Amino acid sequence: MTEISASAASGAGAVSSGRAAPRGGAAEGSVEEIREGETAAGGPATAPVDERLPLGKLFVFGLQHVLVMAAAPIASVFMMAKALGFAPDLTINLLSATFILCGLGTLLQSLGPRGVGARLPFVMLPGGAPIVLFILIAQQTDLQTAAGAVLLTGAAYFVFLPLFRCCLRFFPALVVGTMLLLVSINLIKVSGLLITGSPGTPGFAQPLNIVLAFATILFTVLFSRLLTGLWRQLSILLGLVAGTFVAFALGAVHSAPIPLWPLVSVPSFLPFGVPKFDVVAALPLIIFSVISMVEATGQTVAISETVGKEIDQKRDVPKTIRGDAVMSLLGGLFGTSLIVTSGENIGVVRATGVRSRFVTVCSGLILVVFGLLAPLTKVVSLVPEAVVGGTGVIVFAIVGVMGIDMLRRADLRNHANMYILAVALCVGLLPIVIPGMYSNFPPNVRMLLGNGVAMGAITAALLNYFFFHLGRKGATDAPADPH
Structure with missing residues (x-):
């Protein structure tokens, strides 16, 4: 669950030089895009990303983001509980902690106080790969060591960030577009498994x-076509609700009575006891932190272009990564794995055209309330996985369209650009379409090579350096963009 986007527009060359250019073409009903610092009608303008919508709209649009992503925290906690044999009380406690931390992280990224957080409409989720790594560390050592590994990884973000910041110029539009396309394919696969279940399990397909x-x-498509204005912008939420009603009518909603007690669930501090710090045991998660930084770069560029906000990558990408670091540190203190910025909601922003970061501020508040009120969490968990998967595949496919849109900026008739994209797609797609491809490699190597999104992005960045920077004195930017 992992969790990344962009749209085409003029100003493509700005991406390769470290600046993401704003764009237009938002969906019907969105506010006209105005760059920060410009004026309209003789007065200061409000950029769409900073627009404060009426409270009612903030709530429904924020709820739309929450319902699209709610399956991720629920599934991650249940996966940990099943693999590590947690008692029901501990499972509910961790579910509460996960929702609250996701909410606080979403608030942090959306508001961005003191250089921590991107000030963009992001949501934060427990990463899929970190959950698996947390489970493996706990099984090989113990839960205290696994919690300590999360804390060490949160600290590692801050250690690696200055070096990573220097490498951001090697992530032009061609690299980011490749990453978005791979992210889309990977997330479509994850959502598809929500629909079918895993091969070989009872009830598959x-x-x-x-x-x-x-x-x-x-x-979702019908609502997007037939409705207008606000209702069209809510087509994803309405499609999910309509799908749930169909599931209920067909008897596919397991509507057991929802216990109203306990009403409030407060997560426990250090639920596994005092953490143990073992750098060797934590190494898989620490390596993942570098992969996560690569993904955060693509996500930040993508969402900034989607909302029409010009950014400086060297200044703004580290803000996103600092938010990931802070929330991952908190995750280690409350028993979860890494809490990281997610690309799951970027497709929602693009599909609705609602670009205000205060929508995801509302999403963060809703997630915190869900975490504190145990019955609400259980109600959300009643939405059938197949319905969530149906919503997910269309949202994540939109992320892929945005990646293709960004790739159009690169002249793919150019010999170098063609090979960069082709090889990156090969390296990135193979572990996605052949999951066990690296199963006989050492665990740490397998974790790196098996992450198709990260490997595709790293390959594209290295080839971009090879073709456009290596041996060229004074070269600062890859001519991967035609502008």
């Missing part, structure tokens, strides 16, 4: 689940 997923997609 049940026709009812597939029908529910396609019904959800159909409703």
Whole structure:
């Protein structure tokens, strides 16, 4: 669950020089885009990303983001509980902590106080790969060591960040667009597994689940086509609700009575006891922190272009990474794995055209309330996975479209650009389409090579350096963009 986007526009060359250019073309009902610092009608203008919508709109748009991403924290906690044999009380405690931390992280990234957080409409989630690594560390050592590994990794972000910041010029539009396309394919696969279940498990590819997923997609498309204004912008949320109603009518919603007690669930501090710090045991998660920085770069460029905000990569990408670091440190203190910025909501922003970061501020508040009120968390968990998967595949496919849109900036008739994209896609897609490809490699190597998104992005960045920087004195930017 991992968790990344961009749109085409003029000013493409700005990306390769470390600045993401704003763009227009938002969906109907969105506010006209005005750059920060400009004036309209003789007065100071409010950029769309900083627009404060009416409270009612903030709530429904914020809820839309929450419902699209809610499956990730629920699934991550249940996966940990099943693998590590947690008692029901501990599972509920960790579910509460995960929702609250996701909410606080979303607030941090959206508000961005004191250079921590991007001031962009991001949501934060427990990363899929970090959850698996947390489980493996706990199984090989103990839960205290796993919690300590999360804390060490949170600190590692701050250690690696200055060096990583110097490498950001090697991530032009061609590299970021490749990353977005790979992210989209990977997330579509994850959502597809919500629809079908894993191969070889009971109930795999049940026709009812597939029908529910396609019904959800159909409703979303119909609402987007037939509705206008605010209602069109809510087409993703309405499609998810309509799909849930269909599931309920067909008996696919397991509507057991929701216990109202305990009403409030407060997460425990250090639920596994005092952390143990073992750098060797933490190494897989520490390595992942570098991969996470690469992903955060693509996410920051993508969402900034989606909302029409010009950024400086060397200044603004580290803000996103600092937010990931702070929330991961908190995750280690409250029993979760790394809490990182997610690309899951970028497709929602692009599809709706609602670019205000205060929408995700509202999403963060909703997540905190969900975490504190145990019955609400259980209600959200009733939405069938097939319906969530149907919503996910269309949202994440939009992320892929945005990646393709960004790739159009690069002249793919150029010999170097063609090879950069082709090889990066090969390296990135192979572990996605052949999951066990690196199963016989050492664990740490397997973790790195098996992350198709990270490997594709790293390959593209290295080849971009090889073709456009290596041996060229004074070269500062890869001519990967035609402008």
